[in-house]
Amino acid sequence: MREADPMMAIAAPHVPPIPTVPVLGQNRLLQALEAVLEPLVTVLSLWLLVWFHEDDLGPAWLIASIVVFALAFPGRRQLRLSPSRVVAGTLLSWLWIAGLLLLMGFATGQMSLFDPAIVFNWLWFAPVAQLGAHWALRRAAPHLVRLQGPALRAxxxxxxxxxxxxxxxxxxAADAGIELVGFFDDRTPDRQHGRDRHRHLGRLAExxxxxxxxxxxxxxxxxxxxxxxxxKELLDALKDTTASVYFVPDMFVTDLIQGRSDSVCGLPVISVCETPFRGPAGVLKRISDVVLASIILxxxxPVMLGVAIAVKLSSPGPVIFRQRRYGLDGEEIIVYKFRSMTVTEDGGQIQQARKNDARVTRIGAILRKTSMDELPQFVNVLQGRMSIVGPRPHAVAHNELYRPLIKSYMVRHKVKPGITGWAQVNGFRGETDSLEKMEARIHCDLDxxxxxxxxxxxxxxxxTVRLVFQDSAAY
Structure with missing residues (x-):
């Protein structure tokens, strides 16, 4: 993907945020139902097809059912997502599970134990059943909440x-089961945020x-x-009530990155800015990078060999362009690319490629258009310098330009840079010719x-694969 660059006054397009599912107010019954719904429906859809075709659940199908349930459990929380997000998430999740099952079946030589007609029909029937079950739960959710008694007053x-x-x-949140009665605040009305939307009940002493x-x-x-x-005074006064009290701290920050509770030598702490790749998540990320990068390479x-020959024959200069970038924790790394220009800039000032840039070679224009100049970065992934997915690494000169201008700019270096990222698939691939566009790209990286x-x-x-053949933003 293309790197970011300095500024013109062009407004940044709207960036759709990554959907999140707030836990706050989530009804526990619905939590439990969502946890078992997807895996249970997936298994039941398989059993239905087996009974229809064979009228008997043999040992092979029972073992497969256990594996399927284990892979799908716990189900995803989707009640607060838009229908389009539910469909996309369900299909992507099923693609992952079905692909893993087929790979295991072929790798172990056990596919012969299963009727191909059942397997084929299950590949489309399972996601349809999952979406139908989710639709039914979404319709039933408000009724299930009401059946548990009156809403909790807050x-x-x-x-x-x-x-x-x-x-x-x-x-x-229709499924929260919580009725908000109003607010208490000592400040004057002109300092009360949202006074026009919410009911003010009185002062803290009341x-x-x-x-x-x-x-x-x-x-x-x-x-x-x-x-x-x-x-402290308020908590002392509330000790004479039976209400549950929750603290919603601001901690003088408005933007938590991987905020979570933890402890240091037995003392509870809350993370404000942390990498998502700690512990098992980091191991999973690295394994997926190594496996996918090896397969892709x-x-x-053959394509890389052909590109290398074309670059060498098209213009004088090296085949591989090496440029310094910031990697994990802001440490400098060397990133590989196929040379697409007549220059190999890596100094304190770098002019980013623009439309009709005379420095771009004829073969380089094709490489940049299709992002084929980025292919050597899969070697960077195997070296551990980069990840397949992550914030795109900017040139060191661009980092030094933008870090004092954009709040939280360097937080993106809490993880390894990626060959592609969330910003690139949301319209911020290629030249970033305004500060607003760069801010929007950083916003995507933090999301x-x-x-x-x-x-x-x-x-x-x-x-990314889809956009490579459609995007015209790369020069």
């Missing part, structure tokens, strides 16, 4: 931005009495940490860090 303390954000999420007389079950404290004395080796999953990586790879 108040929010602190009519600020984060408190109103919490209120908006609760209002939009909370304890209101909670006891109005059957309030939940209290969310959305006060700044600078208000510690007030919080074997498949494209990727917050929401990483192997499923998201596979989706980005799939979408």
């Amino acid at each position: 108040v929010v303390v602190g009519m600020n931005e984060q408190g109103c954000s919490l209120a908006d999420r609760l209002a939009a 909370i304890a009495g209101f909670v006891k007389s109005n059957r309030i079950n939940l209290i969310y404290l959305s006060l700044p940490m600078a208000s510690q004395p007030r919080i 074997v498949l494209i080796s 990727y860090l917050r929401n990483w999953s192997l499923r998201l990586d596979l989706y980005i790879i799939w979408k």
